[in-house]
Every structure is written in C-alpha cells, then in structure tokens.
Amino acid sequence: MYEHLTVVKHPLVQHKLTLMRDKDTPTAVFRQLLREISQLLAYEITRELEMTTRRIETPLCEMDAPVLAGKKLALVSILRAGNGLLDGVLELVPSARVGYVGLYRDEKTLQPVQYYYKVPPDLEDRLVIVLDPMLATGNSSAAAVDLLKASGANNIRFMCLLAAPEGVRRMEEAHPDVPIVTAAVDECLNEHGYIMPGLGDAGDRMFGTR
Structure with a gap:
C-alpha cells in the first residue's frame, strides 16, 4: 500500500477496534479499549528501539543483559484525543518524556490552528x-x-488508531521520513472531513462530550 505505513492486523487489535466502532459502546468502555489498543500498537511502533547491554547479577550468576540505549523516548500527544493513546503507552514505557501539541481543526477550511506547544x-x-x-x-x-x-526532532514515528487514505497520502507527501503505525485504513473521508466508516469523533467518545 504505502512504504511508510504499517497496519497492525493482530486479532486482539482488530477485535477491540470493532468494539470501539460500535456506536452503542459506552464512554467508559471506549476509554478502556483505547488504552488497551494503544499498548498493542505501541509494541509494534517500538519494535526497533536501539539496544545495548548492561552487566547485571541474577540470583545465579552475572550476565550481560539487553537494555534500551540512548535518551528516553518522547511521546507527543496531539490534544485532546491523543491523550487517550498517551495513557496506554505511558503504562508500557513509564520513563518516556511527554510533550503536547494543541491543534484544532477549523471546521470550514479543515486546516489546523495551533493553540499550545510544549x-x-x-x-x-x-x-x-x-x-x-x-x-x-x-x-x-x-x-x-x-x-x-523545527524543534530539532529527526527520528519521528506516528501512531494512530484509524487512518483515511487521504491522511496517509498527506503525511507521505509532507513527511515521507515518518513511519505510520495504525490499526486500520478506512475507506475515505466524508464531506465534513470525518473518516468513514470510522468510529465518530474519538475525543467526544472518549470524554463523553458532543
């Protein structure tokens, strides 16, 4: 499909995604499923982390054991819905550093407007x-x-729950060096810029807002 795209077909990922798509899934369950699926996606996106070894002593002997190398990775949530993925990934990688990018989509132009960056x-x-x-x-x-x-990042990966072909193409054009990991690529966007068949507005469903 796309060289920079990985679709995680694991049965647990696909099952949980189906439950999340269901419009009758309550907010609390949706939130828990998002946390769980984020951890499964995180296993894939962190598959090639750099490793080194450290000398340790087990109860039986000494050994050179594998550990993560380099500085702690950074997780950057695109507010507000990104926080649903962030919570799950942080449980998996609690030492990660965390950043936030505040962007909202202008409903008329569908263009992003920045309001926060840390x-x-x-x-x-x-x-x-x-x-x-x-x-x-x-x-x-x-x-x-x-x-x-612009802040110096040169090793970036993008993790999402759902993608539209239009979004994948846009990212490939703008940032071909950024791999994408997702649970599914859906059919298209509707006239309002929502993924079809999708699951609605992820932020609204996660936080119980409309």
Missing part, C-alpha cells in the same frame, strides 16, 4: 512518537510534525 528538551537525541487516534485529512498531523522538526 515538548521535552533534546528532541534531536530522542525517538519521538506522535500520538493521535485519527489520521483524517492529515493536516493537523503534518503541522504537528512540522513543529517537532
């Missing part, structure tokens, strides 16, 4: 994982990566 230092020395459940038009995601690259 990220960890030394991004040039860290793996940066950008988190947003929905890759729809791709405009907000591309804008977030623009900001991160």
Whole structure:
C-alpha cells in the first residue's frame, strides 16, 4: 500500500477496534479499549528501539543483559484525543518524556490552528512518537510534525488508531521520513472531513462530550 505505513492486523487489535466502532459502546468502555489498543500498537511502533547491554547479577550468576540505549523516548500527544493513546503507552514505557501539541481543526477550511506547544528538551537525541487516534485529512498531523522538526526532532514515528487514505497520502507527501503505525485504513473521508466508516469523533467518545 504505502512504504511508510504499517497496519497492525493482530486479532486482539482488530477485535477491540470493532468494539470501539460500535456506536452503542459506552464512554467508559471506549476509554478502556483505547488504552488497551494503544499498548498493542505501541509494541509494534517500538519494535526497533536501539539496544545495548548492561552487566547485571541474577540470583545465579552475572550476565550481560539487553537494555534500551540512548535518551528516553518522547511521546507527543496531539490534544485532546491523543491523550487517550498517551495513557496506554505511558503504562508500557513509564520513563518516556511527554510533550503536547494543541491543534484544532477549523471546521470550514479543515486546516489546523495551533493553540499550545510544549515538548521535552533534546528532541534531536530522542525517538519521538506522535500520538493521535485519527489520521483524517492529515493536516493537523503534518503541522504537528512540522513543529517537532523545527524543534530539532529527526527520528519521528506516528501512531494512530484509524487512518483515511487521504491522511496517509498527506503525511507521505509532507513527511515521507515518518513511519505510520495504525490499526486500520478506512475507506475515505466524508464531506465534513470525518473518516468513514470510522468510529465518530474519538475525543467526544472518549470524554463523553458532543
């Protein structure tokens, strides 16, 4: 499909995604499923983390054991819905540094508008994982990566729950060096810029708002 795209077909991922798509799934269950699926996606997106070894002593003997190398990775949530993925990934990688990019989509132009930006230092020395459940038009995601690259980030990956072909193409055009990991690529965007068949507005469903 796309060289920079990985669709995680694991049965647990696909099952949980179906439950999340169901309009009758309550807010609390949706939130828990998002936390669980984020951890499963995180296993894939962190598959090639750099490793080194450290000398330790087990109860039986000494050994050179594998450990993560380099600075702690950075997780960057695109507010507000990205926080649903962030919570799950942080449970898996509790030592990660955390940043936030505040962007909202202008409903008329579908273009992103920035209102907040706070990220960890030394991004040039860290793996940066950008988190947003929905890759729809791709405009907000591309804008977030623009900001991160301007702050020195040069090793960036993007993790989302759902993607539209339009969003994948937009990211590939703007940032072909940024791999994308997702649970599914849906059919298209509707006239309002929502992923079809999708699951609705992830932020609204996660927080119980409309």
